[in-house]
Amino acid sequence: MPISLDEVRHVARLARLDLDEAEMLALQGELNALIGHFTDIQNVNVTGVEPTSHAVNMNNVWAEDEADDPFARDSALRNAPMSRAGLFVVPTIIED
Amino acid sequence: MPEYVASVGMEVHAELMTRSKMFCRCPVAFGGEPNTRVCPVCLGMPGTLPVPNRRAIEMVLRTALALDCTIAMRSVFHRKNYFYPDLPKGYQVSQYGETNPLGYAGKLEIPASGGGYKRVGIRRVHLEEDTGKLMHLPAGGSGVDFNRAGVPLMEIVTDFPPDITTPDEAKEYLAQLRQILVYLEVCDGKMEEGSMRCEPNISIRPEGSETYGTKTELKNLNSFRSVQLGVQFEVRRQTAVLDHGQRVVQETRGWDENREASFPMRVKEAENDYRYFPDPDLVPMVFDEAYLESLRATLPELPLAKSRRYQEVMGLSAYDAGLLVADRDWAAYFESAVELGGDAKTVCNWMNGDYARYLNESGNTVGSGNVQPKQLVELTKLIEDGTISGKIAKDVFAEMFRTGHDPRTIVQSKGATQISDAGAIGEIVARVVGANPDVVAKYKSGQTSVAGFLIGRVMAESKGRANPQLVRDLVAKALDE
Numbered sequence: 001m002p003i004s005l006d007e008v009r010h011v012a013r014l015a016r017l018d019l020d021e022a023e024m025l026a027l028q029g030e031l032n033a034l035i036g037h038f039t040d041i042q043n044v045n046v047t048g049v050e051p052t053s054h055a056v057n058m059n060n061v062w063a064e065d066e067a068d069d070p071f072a073r074d075s076a077l078r079n080a081p082m083s084r085a086g087l088f089v090v091p092t093i094i095e096d
Numbered sequence: 097m098p099e100y101v102a103s104v105g106m107e108v109h110a111e112l113m114t115r116s117k118m119f120c121r122c123p124v125a126f127g128g129e130p131n132t133r134v135c136p137v138c139l140g141m142p143g144t145l146p147v148p149n150r151r152a153i154e155m156v157l158r159t160a161l162a163l164d165c166t167i168a169m170r171s172v173f174h175r176k177n178y179f180y181p182d183l184p185k186g187y188q189v190s191q192y193g194e195t196n197p198l199g200y201a202g203k204l205e206i207p208a209s210g211g212g213y214k215r216v217g218i219r220r221v222h223l224e225e226d227t228g229k230l231m232h233l234p235a236g237g238s239g240v241d242f243n244r245a246g247v248p249l250m251e252i253v254t255d256f257p258p259d260i261t262t263p264d265e266a267k268e269y270l271a272q273l274r275q276i277l278v279y280l281e282v283c284d285g286k287m288e289e290g291s292m293r294c295e296p297n298i299s300i301r302p303e304g305s306e307t308y309g310t311k312t313e314l315k316n317l318n319s320f321r322s323v324q325l326g327v328q329f330e331v332r333r334q335t336a337v338l339d340h341g342q343r344v345v346q347e348t349r350g351w352d353e354n355r356e357a358s359f360p361m362r363v364k365e366a367e368n369d370y371r372y373f374p375d376p377d378l379v380p381m382v383f384d385e386a387y388l389e390s391l392r393a394t395l396p397e398l399p400l401a402k403s404r405r406y407q408e409v410m411g412l413s414a415y416d417a418g419l420l421v422a423d424r425d426w427a428a429y430f431e432s433a434v435e436l437g438g439d440a441k442t443v444c445n446w447m448n449g450d451y452a453r454y455l456n457e458s459g460n461t462v463g464s465g466n467v468q469p470k471q472l473v474e475l476t477k478l479i480e481d482g483t484i485s486g487k488i489a490k491d492v493f494a495e496m497f498r499t500g501h502d503p504r505t506i507v508q509s510k511g512a513t514q515i516s517d518a519g520a521i522g523e524i525v526a527r528v529v530g531a532n533p534d535v536v537a538k539y540k541s542g543q544t545s546v547a548g549f550l551i552g553r554v555m556a557e558s559k560g561r562a563n564p565q566l567v568r569d570l571v572a573k574a575l576d577e
Contacts, residue, residue: 014369016179053172053374059382065151067116067123071135076242086130087239090181092232 003031097339100300102331103308104260106269108252110283111226111291112155118225118248119146119189119378126289130241138246140185146377148173152223152248153198153381155282158391159250160199160221162276162398167388171198173223173378176370181240182228190224190251192372197222198381204276205400206268207414213400216269217255224249250282257308263331267324270294275399279424287319294323298330300338309334310344314358316351326351329358402427410440419448425462433469442476450490454497466500467493475503483507484514487560516563518570521554524562525570528553539575547571 008028012019019027073086082089114124120137137144160167174196175187191197199221208214228245230238252273260266274292277283285292299311312330317323334344349358397405399421406417421427426447433443451472455462475493478484484492484507495506507513515521528550529536538546554567 010369014177014371054376054379056379058379061147061379062150062153063121063147065114065116065149066121068121068135070122070133071139073129073131073134076131076134076139082237084233084235084239086132087231087233087241088131088181089233089237089239092236092238093181093230 002035003028098302100331100335100338101303101305102261102298102300102327103258103311104262104266104327105256105258105297105311106252106254106260106266107295107297108270108273109226109293109295110250110252110277110285112152112248112250112282113284114149114152114155114248116149117246118149118152118223119246120144122246124247125243126291128243130239130243133243134245138184139242146189146375148378148381149248154391155248155280156198156221156223156250157383157388158280158395159252159277159282160202161388161392162280162395163199163202163204163218163221163252165199165202165218165221166195167383168196168198168200169383171196171381171383173375174372175375176224176372178370180227181238182230182245184228184242184245188225188227189375189378190372191222194220204269204272206265206272207400207418209262209264214259214265216259216265219253219255221250221252224251263324263327266296266327267320270320270323272400275422279396279399287317290318293317296323296327298327298334299344300331300334309338310346312344312346312358313348314351315348315361316353318353322351322353325356326358329356333358396424399424399427406440410434412440412444416444416448419452420444423462429462429469433473436470436473438469438473438476439480443472446472446476446493450493451497454494458497466498467496471496471502478503478507482514482516482563485560485562485564487555487564488514491560513561514563515558515561516566518566521558521562521566522570524554524557525550525567525574528557529571529574536575547575550575 005024005028008019008024008031012024012027077083077086077088080088111124116122117124117133117138120135122133122135122138125133137146157167171191173189174192176190176192177187179186194200197220200219202218202221204216204218205213206216226244226247226249228240228242230240233239254260254269260269274283274285274287277292278285283292287293294317295313295315296317297311297313299309301307301309312334314326314330317326330349337344345360348361350361351358402421403414403417406412406420407414412420419426420430430443430447433447434440451467454460475489475496478492479486479489488507489503492503492506492510495501495510496503499506532550532553535546535549550571551564551567554571555562555564558567
């Protein structure tokens with residue numbers, strides 16, 4: 001298996017996914033199937049093909065530097081699970 | 097104990113002075129009520145589409161050109177993925193890779209401690225977005241303000257291995273870089289407001305060793321002074337660690353301004369697996385030579401080039417030239433005064449002397465000052481042609497600074513014109529000499545230095561208006577009779 005269970009655990013941690021052993025085993029299989037597909041892609045002859053980073057054939061889509069009206073604060077905070085004094089409130093991350 | 101050599105890498109973040117944010121059109125400002133400059137894009141809401149700010153891209157390109165960088169003719173934005181509450185999208189848009197950043201492989205020259213200049217290599221100049229601000233809430237939890245999230249941020253990183261080897265060089269590098277950013281009008285350079293932030297990394301190694309030591313990174317440096325002190329502290333601390341046979345730990349350390357000491361910081365998360373990938377929502381930027389040339393044409397003469405010109409063409413000292421170019425408006429003032437016919441050295445002395453002092457005392461800047469370049473030049477001409485003495489001129493200048501009036505008007509209204517009439521001065525000289533027979537006797541007995549006392553008396557009696565040269569001549573003549 002190209003992808004080990006440890007790698008699945010690592011990626012899950014980075015993505016903040018709380019998976020049990022059975023889920024990890026299932027994902028390991030799915031990820032390996034995906035990686036297998038990339039192996040197929042790697043077999044395609046790309047001689048003379050320019051590398052690209054984007055799927056659309058567009059460059060330089062820019063906006064002029066003009067300020068617009070922002071959101072009303074109430075709208076911005078409306079979906080927040082917790083807010084106070086105009087701030088989004090989250091659990092304390094760093095303990096002093 | 098071995099001698100150690102320090103290596104200092106500098107990572108500087110500069111908020112760009114755009115009107116709107118990097119990928120949305122929320123206004124950019126400092127301070128204000130939290131979460132009042134936010135929208136679905138900079139809050140990272142699903143289904144939104146970011147559009148890059150053209151002016152921010154131009155600002156970074158102009159900076160990269162000013163720092164002699166190679167420009168990436170094709171450049172893309174990447175997503176840097178990590179979780180932290182000040183990052184609404186779960187990723188920061190940034191630029192990854194060695195030759196993908198808008199500018200790379202540049203340099204900045206700094207005045208060297210032993211005279212001359214030192215080259216500091218620049219590894220990359222790239223464009224990214226700022227994060228929001230987290231604050232601890234007294235009642236528990238953390239509050240997040242996203243006003244700053246998405247503000248265009250330029251990152252400038254020096255080469256590895258580092259060229260900077262002393263705390264002074266670190267400070268000088270930062271000062272030069274700040275001047276350039278301010279000259280280019282891309283960043284206001286306010287370290288105390290955080291619009292320019294500096295995170296140096298410091299390591300030491302025994303003299304002669306090829307291997308670089310373990311480095312520590314410093315955060316929370318809010319002034320040039322703290323950068324200098326912080327680097328100095330780290331070099332000493334690491335030296336002590338090695339001298340005690342211990343090892344330097346790779347870590348991020350915070351700077352405590354009050355204690356003037358660094359302390360280990362609890363880092364967000366020691367997770368360097370950012371899984372960078374090209375942002376599919378942001379299409380590549382592609383430039384051509386003609387466009388870069390048009391940007392190059394907008395670059396002003398940079399501070400160091402100005403300073404060299406002032407020294408080489410106008411004959412000013414490195415110190416004087418450095419003071420003049422430290423502020424773009426100040427340099428512009430100097431140049432317009434010289435253009436109006438002022439003597440470079442004379443104008444420079446007035447500016448760096450009385451003018452700078454009055455501006456400092458009053459808390460004004462040259463832009464808001466009362467004295468126009470034309471008026472300063474006129475004042476120097478009044479001294480040059482003997483209308484007023486240099487001493488009187490200082491009073492006239494004080495009045496000009498206070499009222500904004502022309503020097504000629506002030507001189508006329510005060511009756512402060514210089515007396516160059518030999519007859520009138522001769523009368524005062526005769527009176528002073530007559531009133532001080534003991535001094536005259538001393539002079540006759542060989543104590544020629546007492547002439548200065550008589551000259552002083554004559555100047556005082558004329559209320560400073562007598563032509564000093566004429567006074568000296570006439571006193572000497574009277575004494576030698």
